[in-house]
Amino acid sequence: MNNHHLNGILLLYHHPIFPSPPTIMEHVNAFERHSRFKVWKVNTEFGFPKVLDRLQFQIIVLHYSLFGSWPYRLDERFCDYLQRSVSSYKTAFFQDEYRFCQQRFSFINQYDVNHIYTRVRPAYLKDVYHKYTRLRKLTYTLAGYVSDDLIEKAQRITLPPRRRKIDIGYRAYGLPFYMGKGAQEKIEIATGFCERARGLDLKLDIETSVQHRIHGKAWHQFLANCRACLGVEGGVSIFDLEGVVYAEWERIIASNPTITFAEFQQMAGEILQAWENNIPYRSFTPRHFEAAALRVCQILFEGEYSGMMQPMVHYIPLKRDLSNFDDVIRMFKDEALRRELTGNAYRDLIASGQYSYRRFIESFDDRLMKAGLQPGAAVDGVDEVTLFLNRWQSLQRPKKFLRYYPFPGRRKLVSFYKRLLKLYQREVPLS
Numbered sequence: 534m535n536n537h538h539l540n541g542i543l544l545l546y547h548h549p550i551f552p553s554p555p556t557i558m559e560h561v562n563a564f565e566r567h568s569r570f571k572v573w574k575v576n577t578e579f580g581f582p583k584v585l586d587r588l589q590f591q592i593i594v595l596h597y598s599l600f601g602s603w604p605y606r607l608d609e610r611f612c613d614y615l616q617r618s619v620s621s622y623k624t625a626f627f628q629d630e631y632r633f634c635q636q637r638f639s640f641i642n643q644y645d646v647n648h649i650y651t652r653v654r655p656a657y658l659k660d661v662y663h664k665y666t667r668l669r670k671l672t673y674t675l676a677g678y679v680s681d682d683l684i685e686k687a688q689r690i691t692l693p694p695r696r697r698k699i700d701i702g703y704r705a706y707g708l709p710f711y712m713g714k715g716a717q718e719k720i721e722i723a724t725g726f727c728e729r730a731r732g733l734d735l736k737l738d739i740e741t742s743v744q745h746r747i748h749g750k751a752w753h754q755f756l757a758n759c760r761a762c763l764g765v766e767g768g769v770s771i772f773d774l775e776g777v778v779y780a781e782w783e784r785i786i787a788s789n790p791t792i793t794f795a796e797f798q799q800m801a802g803e804i805l806q807a808w809e810n811n812i813p814y815r816s817f818t819p820r821h822f823e824a825a826a827l828r829v830c831q832i833l834f835e836g837e838y839s840g841m842m843q844p845m846v847h848y849i850p851l852k853r854d855l856s857n858f859d860d861v862i863r864m865f866k867d868e869a870l871r872r873e874l875t876g877n878a879y880r881d882l883i884a885s886g887q888y889s890y891r892r893f894i895e896s897f898d899d900r901l902m903k904a905g906l907q908p909g910a911a912v913d914g915v916d917e918v919t920l921f922l923n924r925w926q927s928l929q930r931p932k933k934f935l936r937y938y939p940f941p942g943r944r945k946l947v948s949f950y951k952r953l954l955k956l957y958q959r960e961v962p963l964s
Contacts (some may be wrong), residue, residue: 538589539918540909541799542619546596547606548576554608556819557598559680560626565595566681569893570901570908573922576928582925583933588918593618595625595646603633605640613643616679622906626650628676631712631814632779648900650766657812661774671902675839676767677819678890679826679883683753683920687826687883690757694868701726701832701865702740702759704747708769710797711782713809715770717794722763722834722851729858741761744823756823760832761849761865764820766838773813783947817841822888825878830871832861837899848880854860940961 546561555705565572570592575582578600593615599606606915607615615623623646627637631652641649641662653661655673662668703726705719723741730737747755756762765841772781781804785797798805817839824831844850849864851857864870884887898908 536589538573538591540591541572541573541923542568542592543574543585543588543590543592544574544594544596545577545599545607545611546574547598547601549577552954553750555682555752556677556823556872558684559819560677561596561598563678563680563890563894564897566777567891568896568908570906573919575922577606577608578920578928579926581608581614582810582922584918584925585614589618590621592901593621593623595623597628600625600627600637601629601634612644619645621812622647622901622904624648624650624901626674631769631812632663633663633776635773635776637658638662641666641668648672648904652676652814652816654813659771660812665774674839674893675817675819675820675888679822679888681822683826684883687757687828690754691827692757693761694871697758697760698736699731699738699755699759701730701737701739701761701763701956702755703763704745704752704755706743706746707741707857709785710792710794711771711778712771713778713805714866715766715810715815718765718834718853721853722765725855726763726858727765729855730862733862735862748899753827754810754822756829757827759829760871761832762824763851764824764831764833764848766815766834766836767818767820768815770810770815771791771808772814774812778808781805790871815904821878822882822936825875825882828875830865830875831878832865841882842878845874847874847881849874925939 541563546557547860548557548561560572565574573590575585602935623644625641625646625648627649630637631649632958641645646668649662649668650672651658652669652674655671658671659777661902662671703723704722707720708716709716720741723739727737727739771778778801781801785800786792789796789800792800815836821831821838821842825847831842832851833842833848833851835850842848849861851861854910886892
């Protein structure tokens with residue numbers, strides 16, 4: 534298939550042209566910035582670059598952004614390329630593993646994935662990947678780590694508490710009912726907190742609707758303007774291994790589109806009960822790193838948080854029934870306590886370096902080398918491949934924008950861009 538072997542990593546990821554959470558690209562960029570292996574990045578949003586058909590990479594990394602929905606963000610050409618890359622060592626990162634499980638298991642087996650990074654706790658791997666796949670190399674990972682960019686930005690935009698305009702802020706949106714009770718906590722903490730805070734002299738900015746989502750750089754600016762933020766453990770409480778709960782949800786919601794979660798629980802009955810809390814999948818999230826970096830006091834539902842945060846050390850604990858709400862407000866108003874908690878969180882989660890992307894990528898490289906892979910001198914043509922892929926993706930970006938924003942003459946401009954891209958694809962390096 535390929536006639537040029539490149540000693541390094543092909544990193545496939547998906548990132549739309551519209552603003553999205555900064556944590557995705559922080560994770561993507563960490564490989565290029567910190568790995569001892571040469572890294573080539575390809576955004577599948579822009580389609581398949583034909584030059585890949587002439588290249589074979591020592592390692593292929595499949596980023597979690599490819600797998601956030603079904604079908605995956607890998608078209609037929611990418612899948613065919615993976616199928617033909619028999620000599621490449623394939624590593625996949627997965628998040629949101631609680632849904633479309635059978636499709637993921639089939640993908641792992643079909644494309645001979647060698648190693649995956651998972652958020653499933655080691656004690657439960659036997660019930661998930663060991664049971665349904667041939668895979669045996671698995672590594673537990675966090676949803677994200679601390680980037681140099683986050684630290685640098687926090688140093689620039691962090692404000693002293695007296696200059697922040699929002700007392701308590703929060704953004705979240707509802708998750709489908711088939712994800713279980715735990716998935717509903719994102720909304721429950723917001724609605725419950727707002728109900729009890731009525732009449733209090735607090736400036737709140739708490740929203741749970743999709744139209745109030747804050748994307749990209751604006752998210753950090755919003756968070757930096759808050760004295761405190763609400764939060765819950767990430768993840769869900771139903772790990773739908775067989776797709777049973779999802780199928781029941783689709784059946785019920787089709788005829789009851791405005792159903793509440795309580796009504797869904799009643800109608801789903803034994804099916805829901807049988808799967809609730811079957812595989813523990815609640816964890817610490819990158820949002821907690823962001824709040825710690827920006828020295829925002831965290832008011833969180835009580836939980837484990839992957840053992841990384843402790844109540845009254847790193848955050849103010851809020852009971853799930855909000856029965857200690859008055860105590861929480863009293864503690865929030867204690868500026869000295871807030872300063873202590875945010876200082877502890879910054880010290881342990883940020884300044885310690887224990888959760889930095891640099892350290893994570895070091896361990897990632899170490900695992901590759903234990904598998905017999907070594908970074909080294911690349912073959913001739915590396916610079917040409919890098920230049921070609923970067924230029925090709927830069928040319929694809931305007932075409933994507935043109936597709937979404939209509940204006941007079943757009944059709945002719947799109948036609949011109951298509952011809953330009955075809956000409957550029959002919960100028961394949963390594964000829």
